[in-house]
Amino acid sequence: MVPYPSFGSPTFSLVVKGLVELHRLINDGKGDSQEAEAVRDALDGPLKALNRTEKERAQWLSEDLYSVSAPTATIIQNAMNSTAQHRLIEALEARESRDWDRALALFRELKGQISPDLLSYNRGLVWDEADYPAIAAEFFNHASQIDPTNAHYRALYMQSLSLYEPETARNLAREVLANDRKHDPLVVAQAATIRFQETSSASDAQTVQLFRELIPIMERNLARVEADAGRPSNAAAYESTVGKLGIFYELLGNSSAAVDYFSRGLQVNPNNDGLLAARGVLLYGTGARAIADLERAAQLGSQLAWPYLFLAHHYLATSRFEDCRLMCETGLKVRGSDAVKSELEEWRAIAQAELGFPSDTVRAAFEAAVRLDASNELARRNHVFFEASLKAPSTRLQMKWEQKTAAAIRQFGLAERRFGVAA
Amino acid sequence: MDNLPVVGTTSSSELGARPGIDITVDAAGSVVLDSSGMSVAPEWRVIDFTRIPRRLRHIVPGATGANNTSCFTMGAGPFQSGVIANGLELIPDQGPAPITHGVIAPAQVVPEAQFQTDLANTRNAWQIDEA
Numbered sequence: 274m275v276p277y278p279s280f281g282s283p284t285f286s287l288v289v290k291g292l293v294e295l296h297r298l299i300n301d302g303k304g305d306s307q308e309a310e311a312v313r314d315a316l317d318g319p320l321k322a323l324n325r326t327e328k329e330r331a332q333w334l335s336e337d338l339y340s341v342s343a344p345t346a347t348i349i350q351n352a353m354n355s356t357a358q359h360r361l362i363e364a365l366e367a368r369e370s371r372d373w374d375r376a377l378a379l380f381r382e383l384k385g386q387i388s389p390d391l392l393s394y395n396r397g398l399v400w401d402e403a404d405y406p407a408i409a410a411e412f413f414n415h416a417s418q419i420d421p422t423n424a425h426y427r428a429l430y431m432q433s434l435s436l437y438e439p440e441t442a443r444n445l446a447r448e449v450l451a452n453d454r455k456h457d458p459l460v461v462a463q464a465a466t467i468r469f470q471e472t473s474s475a476s477d478a479q480t481v482q483l484f485r486e487l488i489p490i491m492e493r494n495l496a497r498v499e500a501d502a503g504r505p506s507n508a509a510a511y512e513s514t515v516g517k518l519g520i521f522y523e524l525l526g527n528s529s530a531a532v533d534y535f536s537r538g539l540q541v542n543p544n545n546d547g548l549l550a551a552r553g554v555l556l557y558g559t560g561a562r563a564i565a566d567l568e569r570a571a572q573l574g575s576q577l578a579w580p581y582l583f584l585a586h587h588y589l590a591t592s593r594f595e596d597c598r599l600m601c602e603t604g605l606k607v608r609g610s611d612a613v614k615s616e617l618e619e620w621r622a623i624a625q626a627e628l629g630f631p632s633d634t635v636r637a638a639f640e641a642a643v644r645l646d647a648s649n650e651l652a653r654r655n656h657v658f659f660e661a662s663l664k665a666p667s668t669r670l671q672m673k674w675e676q677k678t679a680a681a682i683r684q685f686g687l688a689e690r691r692f693g694v695a696a
Numbered sequence: 697m698d699n700l701p702v703v704g705t706t707s708s709s710e711l712g713a714r715p716g717i718d719i720t721v722d723a724a725g726s727v728v729l730d731s732s733g734m735s736v737a738p739e740w741r742v743i744d745f746t747r748i749p750r751r752l753r754h755i756v757p758g759a760t761g762a763n764n765t766s767c768f769t770m771g772a773g774p775f776q777s778g779v780i781a782n783g784l785e786l787i788p789d790q791g792p793a794p795i796t797h798g799v800i801a802p803a804q805v806v807p808e809a810q811f812q813t814d815l816a817n818t819r820n821a822w823q824i825d826e827a
Contacts, residue, residue: 295746295760299750299760304760304763305762305763305764310707313708313746313747313760314707316744316746317744317746321744331745332757332758334758335745335757335758336753336757336758339753339758
């Protein structure tokens with residue numbers, strides 16, 4: 274299951290990659306080169322395979338990418354009139370409702386009426402949300418080049434870059450962290466996030482070493498944020514920095530320090546779903562506070578899988594099957610690893626069985642759980658148990674599913690956060 | 697630089713057909729009549745935007761083609777199946793209107809070299825059309 278309808282076919286993704294490459298060559302003055310011609314040749318087939326909507330989208334993307342190389346000094350800024358203001362609101366609403374083609378078209382009409390950096394920033398956000406980090410990075414980088422003082426632009430650029438050119442992003446992150454005092458704290462925190470992602474393929478010893486390198490930098494970063502309350506990026510930098518410190522300490526086994534950092538961030542912003550989820554996961558199984566944190570994160574519509582995963586487990590363990598089913602279904606709509614989705618499918622199957630759903634529905638969920646993660650032995654055994662119960666209906670009232678303990682699911686979540694995406 | 701197309705088979709912008717890409721050549725060296733050939737369009741604005749020279753971006757947004765190439769037109773007849781020059785026929789794509797693509801293919805099985813010569817012989821019939 275994917276969270277939202279995709280903004281393009283796999284072929285469209287190929288076209289996007291080629292267009293970004295072609296525009297880079299054009300920007301470098303190599304638009305008439307053999308290299309550019311080879312990119313065009315490679316694009317011929319994919320372009321022909323696009324449907325009309327995708328083809329138009331690709332063509333307008335190509336047009337928008339020209340703005341990245343346009344000399345900003347030549348862009349005439351007209352005063353924003355009421356029509357333009359109305360259009361801007363429409364564009365933002367279209368983005369909010371994930372009507373990305375319309376949002377992009379409306380932003381195009383605003384060219385010359387909003388500042389070029391703001392235009393590129395908004396275009397970047399659209400493509401980022403549509404899951405095209407390569408394009409988002411082009412626009413965020415452009416915004417950052419126009420206004421190098423805007424740390425949000427720079428951080429967003431680095432984040433997008435890390436998704437499609439991770440090695441380049443890692444090198445950039447190393448440069449930032451090597452001279453952290455020269456960069457905005459928000460950019461430093463983003464650099465730490467990128468380096469944290471390295472741990473997904475690092476040994477335990479390398480991970481510990483990396484955290485020991487990053488912790489003093491992040492603590493220095495926190496001190497800078499606290500010392501300069503007037504910086505525009507401070508709130509985001511503070512939340513991101515304490516979040517990183519919390520995760521580093523959590524993964525080093527220092528839970529109390531981790532909880533302290535997460536709590537410090539939540540004092541500043543009680544609605545930071547990432548911090549709520551992080552503290553909820555860390556404290557899961559120890560009391561009501563964890564559940565309250567996770568429920569708050571879920572109420573906030575977090576796009577992280579953790580609140581839904583842990584709440585689904587909690588509701589299952591407390592026989593709140595309808596709540597469990599709903600949490601599983603919400604969790605399956607956000608980004609998460611196959612292992613996480615396998616757990617959610619398994620628990621959905623159990624909740625459905627307990628709620629008396631048709632056996633085919635339950636079976637489909639169990640099968641999805643095993644398909645997503647062949648190593649999910651509990652899903653396999655619970656499926657067998659379910660099938661056996663169908664043959665002896667009298668046992669259905671005394672179903673005894675095998676379930677992970679709170680400690681086991683917490684451990685699972687911890688490992689997934691290290692090997693998955695940083696909170 | 698005589699405002700006529702460049703004859704060749706190394707680029708899709710040249711007057712010619714690239715073996716293995718635009719046309720299929722059999723073991724005997726003849727062009728296979730499989731409705732493949734040199735790509736053409738009923739008018740230049742409907743060519744893929746990556747093939748339209750960048751200087752025409754004010755007409756076709758997003759155009760990213762090489763500026764050292766041009767858009768050419770040949771004749772003034774309708775874009776429909778039929779012989780268009782000695783040994784050559786136009787085969788528009790199948791499908792609902794409007795048809796935006798077709799190929800110039802050999803009218804009968806010929807050696808690849810003959811097909812390329814037939815295409816090259818049309819060189820003087822092409823003229824730049826970027827209006």
